[in-house]
Amino acid sequence: MDDIIAECKNFFFAGHDTTLQLLTWTMFLLSTHQEWMEKLRKEVxxxxxxxxxxxxMLNKLKLVNMFLLETLRLYGPVSVIMRRAGTDVKLGSIKVPKGTILTIPIATIHRDKEVWGEDADEFKLERFENGVLKAAKHPNALLSFSIGPRSCIGQNFAMIEAKTVIAMILQRELGCKFF
Structure with a gap:
C-alpha cells in the first residue's frame, strides 16, 4: 500500500509541475503572439x-491543440530523458552495450534544423496542421511526453487539462494589456 501511495504522489506532483510549466509558457506565448491569441479566442x-x-468541445479545438504542441516543442518542461539499454543494441554504426545509460536531449532535438526545418527555432504552430506524426521529418520527433512503453502515463490528462484551462481563459474578455 505504501508503494501505491508513493506512486500516486509521484503522478500528482510530477503532473502538476509539468502542466503548470506548459500553461505558463503558453500564456507567455499568447501574450507575444497576439494574432494567434485572437484566432484561438475565435475558435474557442x-x-x-x-x-x-x-x-x-476540447477535441474540436484544433488551433488550441496546435498552439500547445508547438509550445511543448519549444519550451517543454522536460529537456532531457535518460534510458538504460536493456540489451546490447546497435544504433546506426554505434554499438551500445547492455546497461549503458543513454541521455536523450529533447530540447536539442526539438530545435534541430535537420528534423524540424530551417525555421526550427521559430514559433510556428502551422507545423502541426497535419498532426504530430507529420510535423517534422521524422514521425517520432516530438518527444515532450517521450514515446513507446515508457511514455508519460499522464499525457492525455495533461493535454485535456491544458486545453480546458486555455479555453476557459480565452472565453473571457480580459481588460488588461497582457491579453
Missing amino acids: RMVCSDEVPTGD
Missing part, C-alpha cells in the same frame, strides 16, 4: 460559446 468562442468546455 465558436466551439464552446460561453459554456464550460466538454471533452467533445
Whole structure:
C-alpha cells in the first residue's frame, strides 16, 4: 500500500509541475503572439460559446491543440530523458552495450534544423496542421511526453487539462494589456 501511495504522489506532483510549466509558457506565448491569441479566442468562442468546455468541445479545438504542441516543442518542461539499454543494441554504426545509460536531449532535438526545418527555432504552430506524426521529418520527433512503453502515463490528462484551462481563459474578455 505504501508503494501505491508513493506512486500516486509521484503522478500528482510530477503532473502538476509539468502542466503548470506548459500553461505558463503558453500564456507567455499568447501574450507575444497576439494574432494567434485572437484566432484561438475565435475558435474557442465558436466551439464552446460561453459554456464550460466538454471533452467533445476540447477535441474540436484544433488551433488550441496546435498552439500547445508547438509550445511543448519549444519550451517543454522536460529537456532531457535518460534510458538504460536493456540489451546490447546497435544504433546506426554505434554499438551500445547492455546497461549503458543513454541521455536523450529533447530540447536539442526539438530545435534541430535537420528534423524540424530551417525555421526550427521559430514559433510556428502551422507545423502541426497535419498532426504530430507529420510535423517534422521524422514521425517520432516530438518527444515532450517521450514515446513507446515508457511514455508519460499522464499525457492525455495533461493535454485535456491544458486545453480546458486555455479555453476557459480565452472565453473571457480580459481588460488588461497582457491579453
